[in-house]
Amino acid sequence: MGLIEKFFALLEPQHWGVHPDDHKRPAADAPLRSLPLPERLYIPLQQHIGAAARPIVLVGQSVLKGQLLAEAQGATSAAIHASTSGTVAAIGDVTAPHPSGLPFAAITLAADGDDRWADTGTAVDPFALPPPEVARRVAAAGVVGLGGATFPSALKLGLGLKAEIHTLIINGGECEPYLSCDDRLMRDFATETVDGIRIMLHATGAKQALVGIEDNKPEAIAAMTAAAQGYSEIAIRPVPARYPMGSEKHLFSELTGTEVPADGRTTDLGALVHNVGTAWAVHEALRNNRPLVERIVTVNGGAVARPGNIRVPVGALVEDVLAFVGLREEPARLVMGGPMMGSLLPHRRVPVVKGSSGILALTAVEAAGFDPGPCIRCSSCVRACPVGLLPLEMSARIANGDLDGAVAFGLKDCIACGCCSFVCPSRIPLVHYFNHAKGELAAQGRAQLRNEAAKRLVAARAERLERDAREKAEVAARRKAERAAAKAAEAARSAAASSEATT
Amino acid sequence: MISESASLAAAAPIASPHAHAGGRVSLVMLKVMAALAPATLFGFWLYGWPAIHLWLITVLFALLGEAFSLRVMGRRALPVLMDGSALLTGWLLALSLPPWAPWWIGATGGLFATIVAKQLFGGLGQNLFNPAMVARVALLISFPVAMTQWTAPLPLGSAGAPDFIHGLQITLGGLGAKSQLDAVSSATLLGHAKTELSRGLDLFHSLAGEHAPTLSPVGARAGSLGETSALLIAAGGIAMIFMGLISWHIPLAMLAAIAVPAAIGHAVDPARHLDAASHVLSGAAMLGAFFIATDYVTSPNTRTGQLVFGAGCGFLTWVIRTWGGYPEGVAFAVLLMNALTPAIDRLLKPRIYGRDRKGRPREPAP
Ligand code: SF4
Ligand code: SF4
Numbered sequence: 001m002g003l004i005e006k007f008f009a010l011l012e013p014q015h016w017g018v019h020p021d022d023h024k025r026p027a028a029d030a031p032l033r034s035l036p037l038p039e040r041l042y043i044p045l046q047q048h049i050g051a052a053a054r055p056i057v058l059v060g061q062s063v064l065k066g067q068l069l070a071e072a073q074g075a076t077s078a079a080i081h082a083s084t085s086g087t088v089a090a091i092g093d094v095t096a097p098h099p100s101g102l103p104f105a106a107i108t109l110a111a112d113g114d115d116r117w118a119d120t121g122t123a124v125d126p127f128a129l130p131p132p133e134v135a136r137r138v139a140a141a142g143v144v145g146l147g148g149a150t151f152p153s154a155l156k157l158g159l160g161l162k163a164e165i166h167t168l169i170i171n172g173g174e175c176e177p178y179l180s181c182d183d184r185l186m187r188d189f190a191t192e193t194v195d196g197i198r199i200m201l202h203a204t205g206a207k208q209a210l211v212g213i214e215d216n217k218p219e220a221i222a223a224m225t226a227a228a229q230g231y232s233e234i235a236i237r238p239v240p241a242r243y244p245m246g247s248e249k250h251l252f253s254e255l256t257g258t259e260v261p262a263d264g265r266t267t268d269l270g271a272l273v274h275n276v277g278t279a280w281a282v283h284e285a286l287r288n289n290r291p292l293v294e295r296i297v298t299v300n301g302g303a304v305a306r307p308g309n310i311r312v313p314v315g316a317l318v319e320d321v322l323a324f325v326g327l328r329e330e331p332a333r334l335v336m337g338g339p340m341m342g343s344l345l346p347h348r349r350v351p352v353v354k355g356s357s358g359i360l361a362l363t364a365v366e367a368a369g370f371d372p373g374p375c376i377r378c379s380s381c382v383r384a385c386p387v388g389l390l391p392l393e394m395s396a397r398i399a400n401g402d403l404d405g406a407v408a409f410g411l412k413d414c415i416a417c418g419c420c421s422f423v424c425p426s427r428i429p430l431v432h433y434f435n436h437a438k439g440e441l442a443a444q445g446r447a448q449l450r451n452e453a454a455k456r457l458v459a460a461r462a463e464r465l466e467r468d469a470r471e472k473a474e475v476a477a478r479r480k481a482e483r484a485a486a487k488a489a490e491a492a493r494s495a496a497a498s499s500e501a502t503t
Numbered sequence: 504m505i506s507e508s509a510s511l512a513a514a515a516p517i518a519s520p521h522a523h524a525g526g527r528v529s530l531v532m533l534k535v536m537a538a539l540a541p542a543t544l545f546g547f548w549l550y551g552w553p554a555i556h557l558w559l560i561t562v563l564f565a566l567l568g569e570a571f572s573l574r575v576m577g578r579r580a581l582p583v584l585m586d587g588s589a590l591l592t593g594w595l596l597a598l599s600l601p602p603w604a605p606w607w608i609g610a611t612g613g614l615f616a617t618i619v620a621k622q623l624f625g626g627l628g629q630n631l632f633n634p635a636m637v638a639r640v641a642l643l644i645s646f647p648v649a650m651t652q653w654t655a656p657l658p659l660g661s662a663g664a665p666d667f668i669h670g671l672q673i674t675l676g677g678l679g680a681k682s683q684l685d686a687v688s689s690a691t692l693l694g695h696a697k698t699e700l701s702r703g704l705d706l707f708h709s710l711a712g713e714h715a716p717t718l719s720p721v722g723a724r725a726g727s728l729g730e731t732s733a734l735l736i737a738a739g740g741i742a743m744i745f746m747g748l749i750s751w752h753i754p755l756a757m758l759a760a761i762a763v764p765a766a767i768g769h770a771v772d773p774a775r776h777l778d779a780a781s782h783v784l785s786g787a788a789m790l791g792a793f794f795i796a797t798d799y800v801t802s803p804n805t806r807t808g809q810l811v812f813g814a815g816c817g818f819l820t821w822v823i824r825t826w827g828g829y830p831e832g833v834a835f836a837v838l839l840m841n842a843l844t845p846a847i848d849r850l851l852k853p854r855i856y857g858r859d860r861k862g863r864p865r866e867p868a869p
Contacts (some may be wrong), residue, residue, distance in 0.1 A: 264857065339521040342519055
């Protein structure tokens, strides 16, 4: 750090992020409940980043809980399993858990009510397995990142082996307000989670695991510390409660004191970040041979009568979950995920998926929306941005259609955390602008790729035509030459013959 | 198979986040006004009814100017007026005027501030220069006499203080107003020092005189309507810092950049340079440091930038007061620094995570 850097650091201590009211309790303290099995489950084929899974069952077929319904397809994909036993009622479109409400393919399962597990084989000692085999089993269990990014976990573990990972960072930050599913998991399943972490250490070859937990969850910290007793390679590290502490790069920096270079990943620095929920899912997959077919979902918000954490089978509808907890009033807004980064639900007939950390039914007061006003350049957003961007400048550029200008101000470094919109007194939907602009840029990029591909095709065709023509010409020339040679030979022969005749 | 729930579908385009810290522009403006209130009420008390009338007229015309501009552009005026920014602009301008100035000073100033200095630039958030200061300087240049007619304090209720009607007559420039004005006219410390210096009288002599203005941190002296009580202004400013409305960077840098050169100048040549306390406690220094230079729209948006900006405002103020043609320089200094704000913002951007100050990716730590 140069002198100038030091000077700046002194003047502008990085007080990034915001401190929203966390609204976590009482929901976090309510004992874990299980959702009564719904009659029908709608299990989407794409609950992860990457390609959708390919169904391998037929309509009308009976399946058992945990049976493979759709297999991973392509390099980045994840398997989908039956969340209960029953009959495949349909394979078709349901609504995606996304504001667009666009339909996407899912397998509809009519539950038979027995909830009978398939025979998934006998468990083996994961530490006796070679690391690639552990990763293979994690993949077979359809485990994806449960923190919300839903990246197939096995791929990440494999990446760890390739990239020489020395540190596993386990994200128990759960910095989003209202959510407490990770908190509950760590309190109730600390031993299982720690076991999952040990298996992941084995699978990646990392030497140590740092578990970052925000200090607003003392019970979880205590439970995890107790469970990790005796495993010196696992350190439970309380971190300050500040949003977005759960951002991969920010948690990494908080725990290691270094920054991930722009355009880089934590793996470049020898660290792999996984969510606590993923550790639990890995434990289930390896120790109990159980694929990922249920998860803990926080149901919270002012409109919820009995908020808390619920074990929900993948594919249950938000409607079923809300009916179970009861509504105090008609929610003004339904959100899947946390209030800072979650997405608005178009309606209630949307299934819970592997990445659903929470369902929020917010009252009009909580979701208080005002009409946006002009930017008063108060720079609240600048101070809140955990990345060090100038949201006010970027949004002004985007509003004028100047995407390149926004990129010059760092648009591509924006992590869409929502801190800027959260503090903006003019209620400007800054994140909305940024997401929109990023979408535009991606579309431009795709269009450019398409153009280039088209150009390449045209060039290839021209080349082929040219080559064909050349080859034809060559063939013709060769034939001609052959014919000429033949003629010459003929002529020579006849000449010889005639000379013979003359002599 | 899907049936839409009407109440939620109506809210479809709403993007995350679904929570908010609770601030609103009108709330911000309200809090600033609350912080301004003590110094303003003190000014009302100190200079009586004419000051109250002038304040009302200035604010009213600032609001009228805003409403007029919006109507001309075919927009509805009321929702915009409710944000409080025009009211605050008029208020700040009024505080910087001579308390017994005639009504047309407040009226032209108010209209100029919102129509020319704000709405012509594109409205709230778009103006490069502080509207109140643009109006103040415009008035000072156009009406130098009316803008430098200071009044000795004549508190409400004291003997000889004008009552409501008489105050209105003074403000409207009616009968008997002129003689009244002459009777109580006075000079400010900065003005007096400048005039006497230009006449060749050094500070030892000019400030020793019987009628020389004295320094009063409480504010019982001649000066602008709301600029005299350095203590009350600072109290309001510090309250704003505690409320998180402003940070300490601009006020501190500005006051320090006035005080330090002033102290040096005074030490070198006390006959020609007022001391640091006189500089900091006189004129618009305090109001400028806490309420004018800290204007969000026209000041830089990083802490470092704000320090540079505040220091610039302070230093230029001292330079103009010392060598310029006007005894007071805060308005000019702030406007000059306003012009530099875009450059400061461009040069002193925050460092982006994972990048160095120039925006290149950081080298991974070994
Ligand atoms: S959403 Fe982007 S710009 Fe806004 S605070 Fe987060 S990282 Fe910064
Ligand atoms: S927080 Fe909102 S009003 Fe303030 S500078 Fe940022 S965008 Fe502008």
